[in-house]
Amino acid sequence: MTTTVLPRVNYLNVKHTVASWLLTKDHKRIGIMYLIVVSLAFLIGGIFAALIRVELTTPLGDLVSDDTYNKLFTMHGVAMVFFVLIPAVPAILGNFALPLMIGAKDVAFPKINLLSWYIFVIGFLFTIAAGILGGVDTGWTFYTPYSSVYSNSNVLLTGIGIFIAGFSSILTGLNFMVTIHRMRAPGMTWFRLPLFIWALYATSLVQILGTPVIAITVLMLAVERALGFGFFDPRLGGDPVLFQHLFWFYSHPAVYIMILPPMGAISEVIACFSRKSIFGYSFVAFSSLAIAVFGFLVWAHHLFVSGISPYSAMVFSFLSFAVAIPSAIKTFNWTATMYRGAIWWQAPMMWVFGFMGLFLIGGLTGLFLAALGLDVHLHDTYFVVAHFHYIMVGGAIMGYFAGLHYWWPKMTGKMYSNSAATLAALLVFVGFNLTFFPQFIVGYLGMPRRYHAYADEFQVLNVLSSAGASIMGVGYTLIACYLLYSFFKGKDAGPNPWRAVGLEWETQSPPIPENFTEQPIVTAAPYGYETRESNVG
Amino acid sequence: MLPGIPLFPEQASTLAPEVDNLYFFITAVTAFFALLVVVLVVVFAIKYRDKTGEKVGHPIHGSLPLEIGWSIIPFLVAMVIFVWATVVFFHIVRAPDQALEVYSTGKQWMWRFQHIDGQSEINELHVPVGRPVKITFTSEDVLHSLYFPAFRVKADAIPGRYSSLWFTATKTGEYHLFCAEYCGTAHSGMVGKVVVMEPDDYQAWLSGGGGLSLAARGEQLFQQLGCVGCHLGDGSGRGPSLAGKYGTEETLATGATVAIDDIYIRESILTPQMKLTAGYGPLMPTFQGLVTEEGVMSLIEYIKSLSSTAGPAAPTQASAPAPPPAASDNTGGPGE
Ligand code: HEC
Ligand SMILES: [Cu+2]
Ligand SMILES: [Cu+2]
Numbered sequence: 001m002t003t004t005v006l007p008r009v010n011y012l013n014v015k016h017t018v019a020s021w022l023l024t025k026d027h028k029r030i031g032i033m034y035l036i037v038v039s040l041a042f043l044i045g046g047i048f049a050a051l052i053r054v055e056l057t058t059p060l061g062d063l064v065s066d067d068t069y070n071k072l073f074t075m076h077g078v079a080m081v082f083f084v085l086i087p088a089v090p091a092i093l094g095n096f097a098l099p100l101m102i103g104a105k106d107v108a109f110p111k112i113n114l115l116s117w118y119i120f121v122i123g124f125l126f127t128i129a130a131g132i133l134g135g136v137d138t139g140w141t142f143y144t145p146y147s148s149v150y151s152n153s154n155v156l157l158t159g160i161g162i163f164i165a166g167f168s169s170i171l172t173g174l175n176f177m178v179t180i181h182r183m184r185a186p187g188m189t190w191f192r193l194p195l196f197i198w199a200l201y202a203t204s205l206v207q208i209l210g211t212p213v214i215a216i217t218v219l220m221l222a223v224e225r226a227l228g229f230g231f232f233d234p235r236l237g238g239d240p241v242l243f244q245h246l247f248w249f250y251s252h253p254a255v256y257i258m259i260l261p262p263m264g265a266i267s268e269v270i271a272c273f274s275r276k277s278i279f280g281y282s283f284v285a286f287s288s289l290a291i292a293v294f295g296f297l298v299w300a301h302h303l304f305v306s307g308i309s310p311y312s313a314m315v316f317s318f319l320s321f322a323v324a325i326p327s328a329i330k331t332f333n334w335t336a337t338m339y340r341g342a343i344w345w346q347a348p349m350m351w352v353f354g355f356m357g358l359f360l361i362g363g364l365t366g367l368f369l370a371a372l373g374l375d376v377h378l379h380d381t382y383f384v385v386a387h388f389h390y391i392m393v394g395g396a397i398m399g400y401f402a403g404l405h406y407w408w409p410k411m412t413g414k415m416y417s418n419s420a421a422t423l424a425a426l427l428v429f430v431g432f433n434l435t436f437f438p439q440f441i442v443g444y445l446g447m448p449r450r451y452h453a454y455a456d457e458f459q460v461l462n463v464l465s466s467a468g469a470s471i472m473g474v475g476y477t478l479i480a481c482y483l484l485y486s487f488f489k490g491k492d493a494g495p496n497p498w499r500a501v502g503l504e505w506e507t508q509s510p511p512i513p514e515n516f517t518e519q520p521i522v523t524a525a526p527y528g529y530e531t532r533e534s535n536v537g
Numbered sequence: 538m539l540p541g542i543p544l545f546p547e548q549a550s551t552l553a554p555e556v557d558n559l560y561f562f563i564t565a566v567t568a569f570f571a572l573l574v575v576v577l578v579v580v581f582a583i584k585y586r587d588k589t590g591e592k593v594g595h596p597i598h599g600s601l602p603l604e605i606g607w608s609i610i611p612f613l614v615a616m617v618i619f620v621w622a623t624v625v626f627f628h629i630v631r632a633p634d635q636a637l638e639v640y641s642t643g644k645q646w647m648w649r650f651q652h653i654d655g656q657s658e659i660n661e662l663h664v665p666v667g668r669p670v671k672i673t674f675t676s677e678d679v680l681h682s683l684y685f686p687a688f689r690v691k692a693d694a695i696p697g698r699y700s701s702l703w704f705t706a707t708k709t710g711e712y713h714l715f716c717a718e719y720c721g722t723a724h725s726g727m728v729g730k731v732v733v734m735e736p737d738d739y740q741a742w743l744s745g746g747g748g749l750s751l752a753a754r755g756e757q758l759f760q761q762l763g764c765v766g767c768h769l770g771d772g773s774g775r776g777p778s779l780a781g782k783y784g785t786e787e788t789l790a791t792g793a794t795v796a797i798d799d800i801y802i803r804e805s806i807l808t809p810q811m812k813l814t815a816g817y818g819p820l821m822p823t824f825q826g827l828v829t830e831e832g833v834m835s836l837i838e839y840i841k842s843l844s845s846t847a848g849p850a851a852p853t854q855a856s857a858p859a860p861p862p863a864a865s866d867n868t869g870g871p872g873e
Contacts, residue, residue: 066722139719145696146679146721150645234697235825240680241695275587276594283604305682306693307700310630314623321615325608328570332607333599335574338581341594345586356578364567371618373625374559377689380682380717444560445546446686448717451725455713460542499590530596 010413010510025110026513030117031096032411037121038087039480044128045079048072050473053435053466061453069452070137071153077140082162083124085396086254089261090207091120091172093403094200096411098176100504100511101194103185103520108178116171123165130157139450141251144232144243148224155225159218166211166218169257173207176200185503187522191285194502194526195278196403198285199264202292206253206260210296214250217243241306248299256295258392260288262399263330266352269402270334272500273349274341277527280333287326294323304375313372320370327363331356346498347421351402354429358394362387365440383443386436394432401425401479406500408483409493413509416486420478427475434468501528549712549733550688550704555625557689563618570611629690632703636671637664640751640834643674643681643694643716646723651831653838655748660729662714664706665739671703673799677830682718685731691717699800706733755839758832762824776821777814783844788815802837 011028014020021029052072055063064072095113099106107113130136136158138147147155180193180201220231221243230236232243271278278284300308300316334356343349365387369375378384409415438461447458454462496505507516524531548554585594639662640651650672651657664670674683676694684691688704716727734742749757759765767776786794787801790813795801804811806828809821828836 061725066725070719070722070724137721143680143719146719150679150721234695240697274585274594275592277596277598279597280599280604283599305691307695307698310627313626317623317626318619321619322612324615325612328611329604329608331574332603335577335581336597336600336603338578338585340597341581341585342587342592343582343585344590345582345588346590353578353582357575360571360574364571367567367615367618368560368563371559371563371622373556373622373629374563375622376626376629376691377556377686379691380684380719441544445543446684446713446715448684448715448725450719453725455728457543529593 008508009512010508011513012412012510014513023114025106025114027095027099027107027110027113028411028511028513028515030113031092031094033117034087034091034095034120037117037124038084038092041079041083041124042476045076045084046473046476048076048079050469052076053469055452056454056462057459057466059454059456059459059462066452067137068135070139070450071135073450074136074139075131078127078136078158078162080392081140081254081258082165083120083127085258085392086169087120087172088258088396088400089265089403090176090200090203090257091116091168093265093400093407094176094196094261095172097407097504098179098197098200099183100410100507100515101197101502102180102183102188103503103516103522104179104183105514105516107175108182109175112171113175116168116175119171120165120168123161123163123168125161126164127158127161130154130161133157141247142218142221142243143247144221144224144238144240145234148221148231148243149233156222159222163215163218163222166215169207170211173204173211177204177208180204185520185522189522191282192522192525193285194264195267195281195284195288196261196264199260199267199288202288203257203260205289205292206257206295210250210253210257213246214254217246217250220246241303241308244303244306245299248302249296252299252302253292253295255388255391256291258396259399260291262355262396262403263288265403265406266334266355266399268502269348269352269406270337271527271529272406272498273344273346273352274338275344275529276337276341277525277530278333279336279339280329281525281527283329284333287329290326291323294319294326298323301370301375304372305379317370317372317375321367324363324366324370331360331363344498345422347416347418347425348402348406348498350422350425351398351405354425354432355395355398355402357429358390358398358432362390362392362394365390377446378443380448381443382439382447382449385449386439386443389436389439394436398428401428404483406498407504408486409497410504410509410511412487412490413493414486414490415493415497416482416490420482424475424478424482427478428472431468431471431473431475435465435472436468438462438464438468502526547687547708547710547712549708549710550685550690550706552625552629552704553687553689553707555628559618559621559625562621566614566618629702632671632701633669636669636703639664639670639672640831640838641672641674641683641694642677642830642834643683643720643727644677645679645721646716646727648681648683648714648716648727648729649831651751651834652743653751654743655750655753656743657748657831660714660727662729662731663739663742664731664733665736666706666709666733668736669703669705671701673699673701673834675699675830679720680718681716681720681727684715684717685712686715687712687731693718699803706731709733709735751835751838752842753839755835755837755842758828758836759839762828764836767821775817777817779840779843781844783841785844789813790815790817799837802840803833806833806836 011026133154137153138151223229224231230238232238232240267278298320301320304313442458442461447454493509495508503520638653642649647659649659650662674694676696681694682691690702690704692700692702711730711732714729714731767774768779770780772778782797785797787797788794807825810819
């Protein structure tokens with residue numbers, strides 16, 4: 001393995017002007033630019049969450065007014081879903097790592113890649129404008145006819161923001177898909193692709209097929225709201241439940257846009273720090289595709305009490321159980337990968353441990369909600385809130401941080417403090433559980449979601465939640481501190497600090513603008529840790 | 538000081554134990570799988586730990602039997618849950634016959650309940666213990682969701698549609714009643730209580746309310762709105778007779794047949810042109826905006842009473858058998 005020594009020109013120091021960033025076509029720089037915007041959105045969404053948790057420490061709605069509270073949870077959801085969870089792993093880590101991992105110079109359409117970023121930022125600005133001009137209060141689900149007729153808040157502006165940002169997601173998906181088809185290094189056959197690439201491929205499929213549906217739905221909502229066309233308003237002959245079908249036809253698969261890429265990152269990290277091939281490579285790869293395809297067939301599990309026929313509820317319940325199986329397969333394979341490995345407890349692996357615990361609970365509590373007779377009671381309660389935070393934060397965000405900690409030395413050339421990162425993973429894990437586990441209980445007790453004020457007997461559990469949230473907040477702040485510190489003052493990481501296998505580790509850190517000095521050629525399956533000339537653990 | 542930390546909701550309906558048993562079962566199953574994975578991860582992480590980062594793992598690439606095993610077993614377990622949960626679900630959605638009927642409308646931000654005997658109440662619902670109660674409801678504006686945690690039932694209130702839910706309360710007392718579907722500003726204030734009473738107390742409460750029964754109010758509306766001018770009891774008016782119609786089937790101008798139920802009557806009043814009765818022209822005006830959702834419910838109750846009580850319906854029913862020869866143009870094949 002050739003290792004190039006550091007003080008060469010790299011993609012970060014090649015040019016320093018602002019214009020060199022804003023006009024860059026380098027996938028690595030674009031990844032960093034997404035990192036900045038998404039982190040900002042995460043901060044904003046997090047501040048909303050903090051205010052929500054402070055409000056909910058007492059049963060009375062005493063900190064903010066009811067309208068303000070409604071705007072807080074709406075904007076928390078909008079910021080986190082559309083501007084953090086959906087772009088985080090594909091647009092940040094995917095953009096940075098995908099071409100490197102398949103031995104390409106860049107993505108297939110570098111200019112379109114830059115365009116995606118601009119579209120994303122414009123969408124984000126619209127949404128921020130909606131927030132500044134008074135906010136939006138429909139819930140991130142925008143259910144009609146509240147959103148289309150009754151709400152007095154900035155629904156249109158927010159809708160436009162989401163509509164625009166959607167095109168960024170579509171273009172990124174398209175770009176990745178073409179890149180994976182056309183730009184693989186010689187010898188990089190489909191079954192030599194790292195599993196992160198398989199996950200991004202499956203995600204691209206969902207982005208391309210699903211996102212247009214939400215765009216159309218938002219458009220219909222806007223037309224009804226602005227021009228009075230009757231799509232969803234029953235007084236105009238529309239059907240409010242139609243909106244829910246359309247909305248979830250995208251938004252359930254969108255859950256997989258959020259979770260598949262982190263799952264892919266988890267596969268990379270777990271193989272590296274177990275020093276082993278992934279157990280059941282093809283099962284893990286194909287389960288990503290299965291999830292992407294079957295994920296389109298379960299949307300109406302959000303409508304079990306919304307007046308759909310009991311028989312169609314039955315079909316959607318069955319399919320929802322079925323779609324859980326590929327996720328179970330992945331979890332078992334990850335666990336088996338650790339068996340007889342040589343497990344190196346480094347920071348990225350700590351985030352994997354956290355992910356395993358939380359995603360497991362998130363996935364398994366999905367079975368409660370897929371179960372018809374139980375969902376009638378649980379639907380729209382805090383049980384649902386807890387469930388999807390376990391998936392979205394416990395799964396997607398933990399997976400994102402696993403990947404970010406894994407590739408950070410490659411992205412920046414610098415190493416962060418391993419003990420600080422381990423502490424942060426622990427804080428987030430403990431804080432997370434303290435925040436969201438009580439919500440399962442308070443949900444089963446019957447506390448509905450989106451409640452500004454609540455019955456007295458729910459208070460203790462809510463106080464626990466708020467306490468947990470503050471621990472989590474400390475954890476996230478810590479991450480920002482040590483990563484920023486490492487960027488400016490950290491030790492040089494060297495090209496391959498984890499002694500990982502993979503093309504991205506064969507070039508210097510940070511990589512040169514064109515990624516590789518010479519075209520890499522692939523001759524073996526990924527994760528060839530066992531064939532290394534080291535002692536078997 | 539604190540009202541205590543409840544960890545489990547009160548079981549106050551016949552459905553509650555069914556739902557809870559399912560909950561316990563799924564909890565046990567999922568806890569087993571969660572523990573299995575967590576224990577394995579922890580054991581592997583400790584047992585195979587390598588502090589140096591120098592060693593490599595054993596070359597194990599997979600195992601087909603294991604893959605098949607851990608696909609099939611979770612699937613079978615999931616199917617057990619699926620079947621069980623579906624059975625419970627059908628108990629929840631199928632109201633028993635002879636349930637005590639209550640009508641309700643949700644609107645920003647209150648629930649109004651309308652008893653057949655005339656009482657109406659806001660954000661409070663009185664019901665007798667031990668008797669099935671069926672609530673039929675709709676929304677006057679946005680979506681809401683009627684939720685009784687202690688009974689483990691909820692259903693969305695949807696403008697333009699009727700939803701229903703039922704329960705048999707098993708314990709007297711007061712329980713929460715929540716709006717579970719976000720509906721704007723005071724969503725969390727759209728709450729109230731359901732009061733479960735001994736049957737005698739319930740009867741006493743009912744008679745204390747006074748006022749006209751729902752059907753009687755419907756009859757008044759039927760006059761005021763001029764329905765009576767077209768819908769004559771003997772079928773000689775410009776519209777069909779409504780006596781004895783509820784619960785039967787109607788043939789539409791399109792040839793299709795529909796059941797005459799709450800929803801059909803509601804549609805007939807608000808969008809009469811949508812489903813024309815065979816043999817009649819599009820004469821009936823829409824009453825959209827002229828009659829409230831509660832008004833519609835009382836009209837339905839009145840039309841219902843025309844078929845069930847012997848009183849006002851009896852004479853028309855007596856005359857009904859006469860016309861069939863004339864009506865044989867559209868229905869009645871030889872097999873009838
Ligand atoms: C101008 C005469 C007229 C008035 C007033 C009128 N209707 Fe009708 N109604 C009709 C006609 C004609 C039909 C059959 C054609 C159709 O389905 O629209 C009908 C049909 C119906 C039906 C369906 C009956 C069936 O067997 O299919 C119902 C229920 C009904 N009307 C209820 C009402 C109520 C309640 C009112 C008062 C709020 C009312 N109508 C006022 C003329 C009228
Ligand atoms: Cu879903
Ligand atoms: Cu509500």
